Amino acid sequence: MAVTQNHITGTANPSANLSANSADQGAAIEPARRRRRSATGTPFTFALGVATIVSMALLVLFGLLLSPPDVTQGESVRILYIHVGTVWVAYVAFGVTAIASALFLWKRTTSLTWDRIAGASAEVGVLFMALTLFAGSLWGRLSWGKFWVWDARVTTTAFLFITYIGYLAVRGLGGSHQQRGRRSAVVALLAVLEIPLVHFSVELWRGLHQEASVAGSTKVQLENLMLFSLFLALIAFTLLFVWLVIHRQRVLAMQDALEDKGLDYALAARQAESMPATERVTTHASQEGTA
């Protein structure tokens, strides 16, 4: 109750309500306690966050210390765990964006939640694609002697990255939430078609980039501990992706709600401010009574 009152009056500090009455005190302290935790978090996301941190710590341990160096690439193979982990998440993120966009466009399942999931996933995907390019360029410097080569895989990956930056730009154009959803969903469904092109570019064109290390047609033998570290990276980055998308989706939901009803809340706050303090306490007490 006091939480609602706090928002409508626009009181910045919840403890401002403490003087109203003793019944208010306990209720007013409650949001202060709650504020210590994330506003977008739940026990599930907390557990997910802990699992992510633990798996990331294990990834550092295995990736940097316990896994052996490669026969031909030496120590630089340790970049593989980050490079493959981040590109995996980017692919998954863009796939989720496409599926959520299709569900938004389909009349039976249409909901702005799908649109927000699509946007959140694309945003996280863009970050991980940037990290993939960064890790790849450092690895390229060590393996090929250059930070950047116009190889088919590298070039198509950069093109995919730019496409999804464009997708995020389209999301930022004006209009209603529905217009934003429809417009960006169409772009997402077109953009996802690039992923097979990027993935198979190493087979379609001859270049410097190696083929897939694990599920590819070439017989690349990964040592057991290297394979374990690679799968650990995939798990750790997937957990991080899920955590980020859940939080971002909730932030976007609040952003949309504020855009829709922000004016109403601001007017209610102004009205509450203009009321005399005694009347405010009386109103609040009567609300407590009816509740």
Next chain:
Amino acid sequence: MENIGFILATYIATFVGSFFLAAYYLRRGNRLAEQLPPEDKPWI
């Protein structure tokens, strides 16, 4: 360990980038939540 600088740069950039994105989401979420009543935050 040879090429340690390149390897560490990859790991540090990835973890720092992820950390800042996560921190931005949490901070933005907390700021928006202050302006909205509980009915607009159904997950709480």
